[in-house]
Amino acid sequence: MDKMVIKGGVELNGSVRVSGAKNSALKLMFASLLAEGKHVFHNVPELADVESARKLLQSLGCESEFSQNTLIINSKSLASNKADYELVRKMRASILCLGPLLAKTGDAIVSLPGGCAIGTRPIDLHLEAMKAMGAEIELKEGYVHAKAKKLKGTTFLFEKVTVGGTENMMMAATLAEGATILENAAKEPEIVDLANYLIKMGAKITGHGTSVIHIEGVDKLKPAEHTICPDRIEAGTLLIAGAITGGEVTVTHVEPLYLEAFLSKLREAHFKIETTSNTITIKKLKSWKSVDITTAPHPLFATDLQAQFMALMTLAHGTSVIAETVFENRFMHVTELMRLGADITPKTQVAVVRGIPEKGLTAAPVMATDLRASASLVLAGLAARGETVVNRIYHLDRGYERMEEKLSSLGAQIRRAD
Numbered sequence: 001m002d003k004m005v006i007k008g009g010v011e012l013n014g015s016v017r018v019s020g021a022k023n024s025a026l027k028l029m030f031a032s033l034l035a036e037g038k039h040v041f042h043n044v045p046e047l048a049d050v051e052s053a054r055k056l057l058q059s060l061g062c063e064s065e066f067s068q069n070t071l072i073i074n075s076k077s078l079a080s081n082k083a084d085y086e087l088v089r090k091m092r093a094s095i096l097c098l099g100p101l102l103a104k105t106g107d108a109i110v111s112l113p114g115g116c117a118i119g120t121r122p123i124d125l126h127l128e129a130m131k132a133m134g135a136e137i138e139l140k141e142g143y144v145h146a147k148a149k150k151l152k153g154t155t156f157l158f159e160k161v162t163v164g165g166t167e168n169m170m171m172a173a174t175l176a177e178g179a180t181i182l183e184n185a186a187k188e189p190e191i192v193d194l195a196n197y198l199i200k201m202g203a204k205i206t207g208h209g210t211s212v213i214h215i216e217g218v219d220k221l222k223p224a225e226h227t228i229c230p231d232r233i234e235a236g237t238l239l240i241a242g243a244i245t246g247g248e249v250t251v252t253h254v255e256p257l258y259l260e261a262f263l264s265k266l267r268e269a270h271f272k273i274e275t276t277s278n279t280i281t282i283k284k285l286k287s288w289k290s291v292d293i294t295t296a297p298h299p300l301f302a303t304d305l306q307a308q309f310m311a312l313m314t315l316a317h318g319t320s321v322i323a324e325t326v327f328e329n330r331f332m333h334v335t336e337l338m339r340l341g342a343d344i345t346p347k348t349q350v351a352v353v354r355g356i357p358e359k360g361l362t363a364a365p366v367m368a369t370d371l372r373a374s375a376s377l378v379l380a381g382l383a384a385r386g387e388t389v390v391n392r393i394y395h396l397d398r399g400y401e402r403m404e405e406k407l408s409s410l411g412a413q414i415r416r417a418d
């Protein structure tokens with residue numbers, strides 16, 4: 001199993017290109033189930049999760065070619081309507097094939113995604129949304145069996161903001177009869193990207209990016225071509241890599257507006273941030289101040305950047321309180337950061353981080369537990385004195401494209417080992 005070996009304490013400087021967003025690419029891939037023909041996606045990151053989604057699509061009868069970040073999916077009349085457990089369990093986002101499969105075939109069998117390291121992550125709201133559109137849902141032997149001759153438009157209020165739930169319903173509603181209104185919808189940039197692709201396919205959607213999305217069902221969609229939006233989480237992670245090592249890093253091919261809450265917290269910590277229409281630079285700063293953060297749905301502070309921000313706070317002057325409100329178990333990096341010497345008291349969904357800028361972090365072997373936790377450990381390793389080994393790096397490969405190459409290009413001493 002691959003590990004990352006990092007010699008810490010080296011300042012990172014320079015400019016690095018941000019990849020396309022994993023959390024957008026996966027959803028657009030599943031949207032291809034809605035229309036037969038060739039869907040062309042550019043700026044698709046080469047990641048383990050994209051491969052998992054390709055395998056799942058292949059099992060449903062969609063062929064694909066992937067080269068130089070362009071992915072062509074040839075969606076055919078579907079060979080199967082069953083998303084198998086073996087394929088779904090590798091990636092929770094696979095549940096996003098439910099809406100498109102049901103809308104297109106009227107009959108979908110999708111494995112329940114099962115447990116997840118960062119919390120129970122139920123799919124009850126996805127299923128409620130399908131039921132509200134007239135689907136009959138049965139749970140049998142670990143599978144969701146969903147049936148509806150023709151989904152019907154409805155008004156649905158999400159009792160909790162859910163990214164995946166919003167996306168599943170949005171995709172299903174494109175081919176439903178009549179109008180569907182999603183209330184308390186998620187507003188993440190990746191949802192806007194998905195809506196924009198669906199609109200290119202012929203869907204009638206308005207309000208995406210706000211909490212009320214309106215979809216007028218159409219009879220048929222057609223394939224289209226699209227460039228995946230930039231990965232705001234990767235951008236934030238790379239900016240922290242610069243910050244935590246006292247260097248100056250520019251991320252390019254990004255959308256600074258996606259990261260406003262994050263950038264304003266960096267500014268509060270005294271970092272100077274410069275932006276252009278598609279770049280963000282974090283200026284050199286040797287000593288930064290602690291700030292408190294509370295994660296919440298977009299446009300507030302992203303839960304997917306909480307672990308990385310915590311790594312930065314371990315070396316801040318003062319104490320920061322980090323509250324996680326989106327997932328109930330997203331502090332698994334805390335004990336690993338403590339192995340590097342960080343002073344953190346984890347409580348239920350709140351962690352109190354007392355910065356140790358003078359003492360600093362020291363290298364140790366650590367274990368990655370989930371995708372963003374791995375990123376946080378790599379960041380801490382970049383700042384720690386000595387050689388840190390981050391084990392189980394496959395988590396990182398699920399969501400970061402060639403992370404070690406990008407960090408090396410900024411001067412990091414990082415290598416992958418068996």
Ligand code: UD1
Nearest residue numbers: 023093121122123124125126161162163164165304326327
């Ligand atoms: C997506 C992102 C993930 C990010 C998260 C929140 C992808 C592939 N993943 O995950 O990186 O951390 O958004 O920004 O895009 N919930 C329910 N019932 C449901 C659905 C969700 O209770 O039916 C709960 C979840 O357990 C969680 C909260 O709602 O506590 C938010 O989850 P959700 O927004 O759905 O996250 P994902 O779409 O799984």
